[in-house]
Amino acid sequence: MQRERVSVLIIGGGSVGLAAAAFLAGRGVRPVVVEQRAGLSGHPRATSIGPRAWEALLSTGRTEEFLAVAERRSESRPPIKARTIAEYDPGTAAPQADVSREFLDAIEDFTPVADLGGCGQHRIDPVLLRTVLDGGGEVRWHTRMVALRQADDHVAVTVEDTAGGRGSVIQADYVVAADGADSATRELVGISRSGQGVVGGHHINVLFRADLSELIAGRGFFSPAFVTHPEAGGMLIALDEGDRWCYHIMLPPDGDAALEDYTHERCREVIRTGLGVPEQELEILSTAPWRPTAWLADRFRERRVFLAGDAARTLPPVGVFGLTTGICDAYNLAWKLAAVLGGAAGAGLLDSYEAERRPRSAFLLDQVLRRVRNPRLHWGGTPAQRTAAGIMEHAIAHLCDLYDSAAIVEPRTEPLSFVDARANLDGSPGTRVPHLWLERGGRRLSTVDLAAGVFTLLAGRDGEPWADAARTAGKELGVPVVALTLGSDPWTRVAEGRWEDAAGITARGALLVRPDGQVAWRSPGAGQDHAVRMGQVLRHVLDR
Structure with a gap:
């Protein structure tokens, strides 16, 4: 069986795996990414990221490319809510909070990227892939990990070509497991996870193509649109200015229909019902069933293997924390791996990855679950009400990382303020550098x-x-x-x-x-x- 040696092997070529590879490539490390899919996924599961992720992505030097694909919060309008899209009347509809604008107002004094908001994975991933390849990295599609064995000075990973079945062994100094919530790598290295588990009902994310220009004309439409029809409850999201859309079908918790009943034809009927246009022409491109879960890996590292993204934790999709947190994992880990591999740092630096990112993940998981239990306070309410419920303000939850590890000298010990981001971002060791x-x-x-x-x-x-x-x-x-x-x-x-x-x-x-x-x-x-x-x-x- 063919063998080769690499510095860093990344298992999983989704957004987090590609981000890790891009950050490493920018530091002179030539990572190898293995991904069992045939190429980039055109089906975005996440459609927005937070400011810390944007700060990390722009550090790659691809500023203009990322700015070209990012939506601007300052151009947002409130989402709409109606029984069907066709029935929505902006003149009579109850006003909805402009969440994107409120988020901008909350964070604009504390980050240079406050105006950057929605950006689906289908837009982010191509830029990351170009960054990896231009930096000398390699992405191997049609390749899956089938076995893993750790030695004192490397990790031997057996991979297999999913098209031809040919196998080979990659000996890596370090492995980054970015292979998702059901991470096979996490299971192989024996890392367990804890948490509440499932926290909501079944959803089906449907990617489809349709010309909806006539339907939305004059309705003041802005994504997302919440549909309340009893047979088509869900959310419509515009993916770009063209004809690609996502419809999140929310399955009734007490319904008789099973996931397998939602064929392309069934999904087409549901979307037409939600649109309020029975004869609407549309093409189903792909579907992705999912349920919101809350899990946290009990460790983020096993010797030379590191977990990142959903392999390390899963967060319900409230508050734009999911993909954001995964990208920040990669940002935290990449410079440390590069420093150790390049001889600039001792191996002990790598201990700080788990020491910093796992407490941060536990904090965010708690914040997300509090928002799930109190959605009214996530979308509205007063600071006093949120504080009483243990919910931190947006700027604090997103920007106020507080690390305590050996890679920080005399870290801040004072707890974070729930309401005052400026008091948290005060230059204390362990916090993000103040924005000026x-x-x-x-x-x-x-x-x-x-x-x-x-x-x-x-x-x-x-x-x-x-x-x-x-x-x-x-x-x-x-x-x-x-x-x-x-x-x-x-x-x-x-x-x-x-x-x-x-x-x-x-x-x-x-x-x-x-x-x-x-x-x-x-x-x-x-x-x-x-x-x-x-x-x-x-x-x-x-x-x-």
């Missing part, structure tokens, strides 16, 4: 952009000693470090004192930000012996 607009080289950038993809020291206007020390320590350790003094750097314009206020430092203080945008260390002021201290900090973070 500035001008650099004639371009408008955020501090989040400055600190994406590489260790970055952001000092106050009189913090040049820290900047010099960071550059020196980086050179000595062979670790690229960008160091800037915000307020005095001639290429960077920022209002005096604004960065210091946002970061919780004086003019002589500094933050060290990791490649994934999390604050690794903070010195509020000048400190002592800058060069020695910066060397200690980098060694601590990198397990050197």
Whole structure:
């Protein structure tokens, strides 16, 4: 049987697997992705992602390509709700909350990507695939994992060509399991999972093609549209400006129909009923049955195998957390794998992946379930009501990661505020770097952009000693470090004192930000012996 050696093997070529491969390729690692499908899935299960995922994706350098496929929250309109689409009358219908606009208002002060919203996997995945291939990575379609065995210095994975049945063995330094909720990899390495399990009824996600221009003309239609017809309850989602749509059929919990009864013809009838146009011409492209579940893997790592995305946890589809969280898994893990493989970090750095991402996943799972139990508070209500129900505000749930691991120096111990995102994003170690607009080289950038993809020291206007020390320590350790003094750097314009206020430092203080945008260390002021201290900090973070 043919054998080969690779640095990182990614099992699963969906959005999370491709994101992991793209982030690795951007750091000089040439990953191999195996996927049993014949190619990219044209059937999006997720149609939107949150701001932390957008920040991660834009760090790949494919900014223009991602911006070209992203919807803008500022252009949103409230969703509609009617018995059928044909019966919807904007003049008499009860007004619906403009959730997308409210989300924009909640987060716009804390992230540079607040306006980016809906974007189906069918739009994201092609950009990720190009990023992987252009970076020297490889994606092998028609290939499935059939066996896995771990050794001290590698993982031997047996794969099989689903078309011809030919087998081979890939020996990988590390494996990323991004093979979904029913992950075979997770089962093979013996990682169990816990949680509530099923939290809702059966749904069928139907991808179809139809010209609905005449139907929606003059109705002020905006996706999504909630249909309440008793025989066609569900949700209609526009996938693009063309003729492709998704209809989420919600099966009655007490109905007699089984999933297998929903043939293409049956789905066609349901959609026509929901549209209110019995003779509507439409083509069913594919169907995807699903149920919302809540699971959390008991471990995110078994020796050299790491779980990511739905293989690590499943989240009910409330609040745009699902795919977002998977992409953030990949973002967190990729720089660590690259650092260890490149000799910049010790193997202990990889322990921080589970230490950071599993608590974050448990937190999000709790938040999602609270929203499932209190949908009125997720879509409305007051901050006081949400706090009483244990529901954090949108900006906090999405942007206020709080990591506590060996890859953070003196992490924040104060609990997160439920309502004040600014108090959480205050420059404390373990939090995401504060967002502040500035001008650099004639371009408008955020501090989040400055600190994406590489260790970055952001000092106050009189913090040049820290900047010099960071550059020196980086050179000595062979670790690229960008160091800037915000307020005095001639290429960077920022209002005096604004960065210091946002970061919780004086003019002589500094933050060290990791490649994934999390604050690794903070010195509020000048400190002592800058060069020695910066060397200690980098060694601590990198397990050197």
